Amino acid sequence: MPDLNLYNTLSRKKEVFKPLNEGKVGMYVCGPTVYGDAHLGHARPGITFDVVFRYMQHLGYKTRYVRNITDVGHLVNDADEGEDKIAKKARLDQLEPMEVVAFYTRSYHKDMAMLNTLPPSIEPTATGHIIEQIAMIEKILANGYAYEVDGNVYFDVVKYNEDHAYGKLSGRNIDDMISNTRDLEGQSEKRNSVDFALWKKASPEHIMRWPSPWSEGFPGWHLECSAMSTKYLGARFDIHGGGMDLVFPHHEAEIAQSCASDGHEAVNYWMHNNMITINGQKMGKSLGNFITLSEFFSGEHDKLEQAYNPMTIRFFILQAHYRSTVDFSNEALLAAEKGMTKLMAALETLEGIQVSEDSTVNVEDYKKKFYESINDDFNTPILIAHLFDAVKQINSIAAGKGSLNKSSKEELTQLLSDFCFDILGLKKLAVEAQDGLADDVMEVVLGLRKIAKENKDWTTADFIRDELGKLNITVKDSKEGAIWTKE
RNA sequence: GGCUAAGUAGCAUAAUGGCAAUGCAAGAGAUUGCAAAUCUUUUAAAGACAGUUCGAUUCUGUCCUUAGCUUCCA
Numbered sequence: 320m321p322d323l324n325l326y327n328t329l330s331r332k333k334e335v336f337k338p339l340n341e342g343k344v345g346m347y348v349c350g351p352t353v354y355g356d357a358h359l360g361h362a363r364p365g366i367t368f369d370v371v372f373r374y375m376q377h378l379g380y381k382t383r384y385v386r387n388i389t390d391v392g393h394l395v396n397d398a399d400e401g402e403d404k405i406a407k408k409a410r411l412d413q414l415e416p417m418e419v420v421a422f423y424t425r426s427y428h429k430d431m432a433m434l435n436t437l438p439p440s441i442e443p444t445a446t447g448h449i450i451e452q453i454a455m456i457e458k459i460l461a462n463g464y465a466y467e468v469d470g471n472v473y474f475d476v477v478k479y480n481e482d483h484a485y486g487k488l489s490g491r492n493i494d495d496m497i498s499n500t501r502d503l504e505g506q507s508e509k510r511n512s513v514d515f516a517l518w519k520k521a522s523p524e525h526i527m528r529w530p531s532p533w534s535e536g537f538p539g540w541h542l543e544c545s546a547m548s549t550k551y552l553g554a555r556f557d558i559h560g561g562g563m564d565l566v567f568p569h570h571e572a573e574i575a576q577s578c579a580s581d582g583h584e585a586v587n588y589w590m591h592n593n594m595i596t597i598n599g600q601k602m603g604k605s606l607g608n609f610i611t612l613s614e615f616f617s618g619e620h621d622k623l624e625q626a627y628n629p630m631t632i633r634f635f636i637l638q639a640h641y642r643s644t645v646d647f648s649n650e651a652l653l654a655a656e657k658g659m660t661k662l663m664a665a666l667e668t669l670e671g672i673q674v675s676e677d678s679t680v681n682v683e684d685y686k687k688k689f690y691e692s693i694n695d696d697f698n699t700p701i702l703i704a705h706l707f708d709a710v711k712q713i714n715s716i717a718a719g720k721g722s723l724n725k726s727s728k729e730e731l732t733q734l735l736s737d738f739c740f741d742i743l744g745l746k747k748l749a750v751e752a753q754d755g756l757a758d759d760v761m762e763v764v765l766g767l768r769k770i771a772k773e774n775k776d777w778t779t780a781d782f783i784r785d786e787l788g789k790l791n792i793t794v795k796d797s798k799e800g801a802i803w804t805k806e
Numbered sequence: 807g808g809c810u811a812a813g814u815a816g817c818a819u820a821a822u823g824g825c826a827a828u829g830c831a832a833g834a835g836a837u838u839g840c841a842a843a844u845c846u847u848u849u850a851a852a853g854a855c856a857g858u859u860c861g862a863u864u865c866u867g868u869c870c871u872u873a874g875c876u877u878c879c880a
Binding site: 348403492496661720784 | 807808809810811812816817818819820821827828829830831837838839840841842843844845846872873874875876877878879880
């Protein structure tokens with residue numbers, strides 16, 4: 320089996336994955352700022368790193384997956400300078416900030432569960448780690464890479480850049496950045512425009528505030544991830560993930576903070592998922608062109624032609640490589656829905672195949688191809704293409720072209736189950752628990768239809784099928800009799 | 807302006823220095839009372855222009871177009 324290769328944003332190439340500690344993986348992923356409903360964009364890292372988490376465990380690594388909840392909002396636009404997102408939303412809604420946080424955290428958890436993502440091992444909150452963040456600031460100050468001005472603490476990027484390379488992750492040059500930020504935004508207390516805040520003094524109307532050695536205020540934008548990843552994964556850990564839009568400045572700042580406080584980088588592999596676009600443009604809260612996950616699940620949005628099963632969304636996202644953009648459209652989602660249904664149907668077909676003496680299926684070959692694709696930087700689109708090769712062969716055998724013996728059937732079933740369910744995290748488009756009554760009633764109805772068919776009373780037979788169709792119940796005739804499914 | 811990516815059939819999305827794969831859609835046939843599902847099969851793709859090469863979609867360069875970041879964002 321080939322080694323697992325990951326694309327490291329830092330080196331801009333694929334590297335063989337080697338954990339720092341044998342048999343163990345530490346992974347930190349930037350989670351959501353909980354001030355609004357999760358949208359399709361949030362599903363991308365959720366699913367991308369869920370697959371990483373699942374696959375690491377499949378490979379036998381003891382994996383600790385840390386994903387934060389940002390509940391101290393980042394600063395909003397210049398119009399609301401000094402006010403953070405959570406506090407703003409809270410004031411507008413006349414709510415306590417923590418009420419907003421609790422509400423949207425629950426909503427986020429619910430959506431992520433719908434998408435069948437496993438909960439992270441630890442889900443720390445920024446507000447729960449103010450002490451750790453203050454400690455980290457003190458360390459950075461002590462090392463001379465930060466300065467205090469009037470209760471605010473800033474990271475001294477220029478000083479830092481003398482000893483380390485600032486901009487190495489995003490490929491930026493500090494001189495260009497300084498010369499390019501020529502719009503003076505009246506923030507004269509910073510020594511350089513590229514410096515960023517580690518601690519901000521709270522203005523009087525600022526609700527979320529904590530005492531600190533410098534002022535009553537709140538931690539800077541980038542600090543929480545550095546502080547919490549260090550706390551739960553150590554000063555060095557394997558993987559740090561997040562959206563591509565976080566590369567600069569967020570992750571660049573994290574690298575700087577780690578080096579400034581501990582003298583070395585914390586992260587071995589930086590993984591970034593790309594954006595989801597809508598009409599070719601990034602789907603984002605600030606652009607106002609987002610569709611929330613619950614809208615996808617209910618179909619209630621102008622741009623949606625129908626409701627989509629969460630597994631359709633998951634499959635749709637997995638059909639693209641995580642480092643590519645995916646463009647949303649109803650057509651694309653519909654295609655994903657059909658494909659997903661076909662895949663799941665084939666798994667059931669496989670169950671029902673009668674085994675024979677010999678086998679025309681080369682399970683080892685599939686196995687090799689499946690592992691090769693996932694090991695190649697989590698190339699799920701290729702993996703899915705190979706899965707469909709298996710689907711085609713399964714259907715062929717069911718149609719009488721080819722055969723499957725007992726051991727091959729067992730191995731193939733196990734292999735497909737591992738990849739579809741355990742690794743890709745797909746789930747049957749089940750039909751929520753049908754109550755026994757529905758089953759019984761359907762048996763009677765289909766029994767009636769069977770009698771009609773035997774009498775060649777096609778009008779009645781089709782009437783039953785059509786009317787059930789209106790109730791979203793699909794009836795399919797097969798050799799073994801009619802089967803039905805409800806959406 | 808700077809940085810980073812990307813441009814593949816009707817749509818989506820991959821791999822690859824030498825048949826361009828997969829899903830959906832479209833056409834034909836098989837199966838079915840008719841459907842659905844399934845099988846077989848057909849059509850259909852590499853932004854433009856140079857260069858390197860026996861050979862380029864792949865490597866290099868220029869141009870065009872698009873996106874992301876450059877300020878909160880997954």
